Amino acid sequence: MRREILRSDPARALTLLRRAPTVHLATTTPEGEPVLRALDPVVLEDGVYFHGARAGEKARCLGRPAVVSAEELVAHVPSWTADPVQGCPATTLYRSVQVHGTLSEVTDPGRKAQALEALVLRWQPPGRHLPITAHDPVYRGEVEGTLVLRVDLARVDGKEKLLQNRRPEEVTRILAGLWERGEPGDPGAIEAIRAANPAAPLPPFLAAPAGLRLAVALGEGDTAQAEELLAGEYWWADRPRALIGPALRGATAWVGARDHAGRLVAMARALADPVRAWIYDVVVEHGWRGRGLGTRIFQLVLDHPAVRRARRVQLTTRDAQRFYERFGFAEAGARRRWATESDMVLDRGAATTPR
Numbered sequence: 001m002r003r004e005i006l007r008s009d010p011a012r013a014l015t016l017l018r019r020a021p022t023v024h025l026a027t028t029t030p031e032g033e034p035v036l037r038a039l040d041p042v043v044l045e046d047g048v049y050f051h052g053a054r055a056g057e058k059a060r061c062l063g064r065p066a067v068v069s070a071e072e073l074v075a076h077v078p079s080w081t082a083d084p085v086q087g088c089p090a091t092t093l094y095r096s097v098q099v100h101g102t103l104s105e106v107t108d109p110g111r112k113a114q115a116l117e118a119l120v121l122r123w124q125p126p127g128r129h130l131p132i133t134a135h136d137p138v139y140r141g142e143v144e145g146t147l148v149l150r151v152d153l154a155r156v157d158g159k160e161k162l163l164q165n166r167r168p169e170e171v172t173r174i175l176a177g178l179w180e181r182g183e184p185g186d187p188g189a190i191e192a193i194r195a196a197n198p199a200a201p202l203p204p205f206l207a208a209p210a211g212l213r214l215a216v217a218l219g220e221g222d223t224a225q226a227e228e229l230l231a232g233e234y235w236w237a238d239r240p241r242a243l244i245g246p247a248l249r250g251a252t253a254w255v256g257a258r259d260h261a262g263r264l265v266a267m268a269r270a271l272a273d274p275v276r277a278w279i280y281d282v283v284v285e286h287g288w289r290g291r292g293l294g295t296r297i298f299q300l301v302l303d304h305p306a307v308r309r310a311r312r313v314q315l316t317t318r319d320a321q322r323f324y325e326r327f328g329f330a331e332a333g334a335r336r337r338w339a340t341e342s343d344m345v346l347d348r349g350a351a352t353t354p355r
Contacts, residue, residue, distance in 0.1 A: 003165065005164045005165060006159050006160060006161050006164060006165070007157075007158065007159060007160075008095070008097075008158035008159060008160045009158065010156040010158060012158055012160075013097040013156050013157065013158025013159075014043055014097065014099075014153075014156060014158075016070060016072055016095050016096075016097045016158065017043050017048070017068070017070050017097045017099065018042075018043045020070035020071075020072065020097075021040075022038050022039070022040065022070075023038070023039050023040075023041055023048075023068055023069060023070040024036060024037065024038055024039065024068070024069050024070070025037045025038075025039050025050075025058070025066060025067070025068055025103075025151070026066065026067045026068075026069065027058075027061045027064050027065065027066035027067070027103055028061065028064055028065075029057070029060055029061055029064075030060065030061075030064070035057055035058070035061055037057070037058060039068070040119070040122075041068070041119075042115060042118040042119045042122050044114070044115065044118060046150075046152065046153065047101065047150040047151055047152045047153055048068045048099055048101075048150065048151045048153075049106065049115035049118070049119070049148060049149070049150050050119070050148075050149055051115075051116065051119070051146050051147060051148050051149065052147050052149055053147065054147045056147075058103070058149060059105075059147060059149075061103050062103055062104060062105055062149075063102065063103065063104065064102070064103055065100070065101075065102060065103075066100075066101060066102060066103040066151045067098055067099065067100055067151075068098070068099040068101075068151050069096065069097065069098045069099070070096065070097050071094055071095065071096040071097075072094060072095045072096070073092070073093075073094050073185075074093035074094055074095065074161075074162065074185075074188075074189050074192050074193075075092075075093045075178065075183075075185060075186060075189035076090075076092050076093075077089075077090060077091045077092070077093060077163075077174055077177075077178070078090055078177070078181070080177065081173060081174045081176075081177025081178060081180075081181070082166075082170050082173055082174055082177070089170075091161075091163075092161075093161055093162055093163065093189060093192070093193070094160075094161055095158070095159070095160045095161075096158070096159045097156065097157065097158045097159075098156075098157045099151055099153055099155070099156055099157075100154055100155040100156075100157070101151040101152035101153060101154040101155070102151065102152060102154070103149060103150075103151055104149070104150050104151075104152070105147065105148070105149060105150075106148040106149065106150050109134035109135075109143055109144070110134045111148075112134065112143050112146065112148045113132050113133050113134040113139065113143050115148050115150075116132050116142075116143065116146065116148065117131055117132040117133075120132065160192075160196060162192055162193050162195075162196035162197070163193055163196065163197055164196050164197060166197075168197065168199055168200040168201060169200075169201065171193065171197045171200035172200050172201045172202070172203050173203075174193070175190055175193060175194070175200070175202075175203050175206070176203035176204075176205065178190055178193075179203070179205050179216070179305070181305075182304075182305025182306075182308070182309075183305070184306075186305065187216040187217035187253075187304070187305070188217040188219075190216055190217065191215060191216065191217045194206075205300070205303065207296075208257060208296060209257075209291055209292055209293055209296060211259060211260055212257045212258065212259060212260075212265070212266075212288075212293065213257065213258050213259075213260075214255070214256070214257050214296070214297075214300060215255060215256050215257065215258060216255050216300065216304065217254065217255075218248070218254040218255065218256045218264075218267065219249075219254075220249065222248075222254075222256065222264055222267075223244075223245045223248060223249065225263060225264040226244070226245075226248055226256070226264060226267055226281075227241060227244045227245065229264060229265075229266075229267060229283050229285060230244055230281060230283060231244075233281075233283055234318060235281075235316075235318075247269075247280075247281075248269060248281070250271075251269035251270060251271060251280075252270055252271050252272045252273075252277075252306040252307075253269060253270040253272060253301055253304040253305075253306045253307055254267070254268075254269040254270075255267065255268055255269075255297065255300045255301050255304060256268070256297070257288075257293060257296070257297060259288075265284065265285040265287075265288050265293070266283065266284040266285060266288060266293050266294070266297045267281060267282075267283060267297065268280075268281060268282040268283070268297050268298060268300070268301040269281050269301070270301055270304065270306065270307050272306040272307050272309075272310050273310065274309050274310060274311070275310065275311055275312065276310055276311070276312045276313075276314065277306070277307045277310035277312070277313045277314070278313075278314050278315065279298075279301060279302075279307070279313065279314070279315040280315070282294065282297065282298055282301070282315075282320075284297065294323070295326075298323075298324075298327065299327075302327065310348070311347070311348055311349065312345065312346070312347055312348065313329075313345070313346040313348070314332075314343060314344065314345050314346075315329070315343075315344050316341050316342065316343055316344070317341065317342060317344060318341045318342075321342055321344065324344045325344075327346065328346050329344040329345060329346045330344065330345055330346075331343070331344060331345075332344065332345045
């Protein structure tokens with residue numbers, strides 16, 4: 001790698017390889033001819049494992065140096081986010097990983113079975129099949145007859161191109177530009193850029209009360225803390241807690257705020273399309289209430305690209321009608337199912353469109 005500033009640590013690079021839907025194997029035949037093939041592998045503690053045909057081309061490359069690679073697009077950044085005139089600042093942000101090692105055959109039956117079981121579990125949940133073991137008569141023939149290949153982890157190179165080579169003020173402009181553009185992947189790209197450039201000043205849309213950090217794209221790692229935030233709220237009282245995680249992960253927009261220790265203390269989510277958006281789960285931890293955080297979180301979810309383009313925004317509340325009226329919402333009448341709760345509606349007219 002030519003630029004050390006873009007390097008990621010091996011553990012994070014292997015995490016990328018584990019989640020990549022498809023990776024590539026590059027090697028050579030004994031005659032020196034290049035071989036490039038797509039793989040659906042699994043990463044174990046000592047290598048990248050996959051299977052193949054004994055008569056296939058990969059089998060002819062055993063014992064030769066090999067590279068396994070994967071990449072992940074973060075965002076295509078348009079030039080106007082950095083400069084109003086020049087086209088040259090346009091760039092592509094991505095993560096990538098390369099594993100350099102030697103292609104070898106796995107012959108130990110136990111290890112082969114472990115690799116094959118891991119390959120199955122990669123794409124289907126456990127419990128729906130008989131686990132693959134080397135000596136189970138159901139699988140013995142398959143384990144013996146399947147060619148299992150491995151590329152060892154002799155060297156792991158990870159790269160994250162996330163504007164680390166740009167000036168802090170330029171990073172700030174690009175963050176604001178991505179939020180303005182608001183394509184589906186842009187909130188996640190904003191969080192990735194911020195993590196890689198902690199010294200960059202925050203643009204106005206990320207301004208937060210003292211001691212807090214706003215997040216425009218919460219994810220899987222936030223689910224447990226979000227469940228704790230919502231566990232005592234009335235709108236989840238008659239619903240199974242097990243539904244909270246799937247509801248959050250299925251949101252079109254999911255924003256929040258973390259304290260100085262990284263703990264999630266406020267959040268809101270929405271389901272939206274260009275016609276209508278529903279906002280749910282606007283919540284602030286009790287110790288942070290009364291400091292303006294609820295207002296800031298609600299502003300953030302309203303301005304989220306997925307929500308700001310909706311012509312009509314709706315939500316339901318039992319006791320916060322006046323709070324939402326400050327943002328232009330009006331009551332649309334009590335719902336029949338819960339007489340104490342009111343639908344609140346914000347009509348915006350024509351929807352906005354991305355730049």
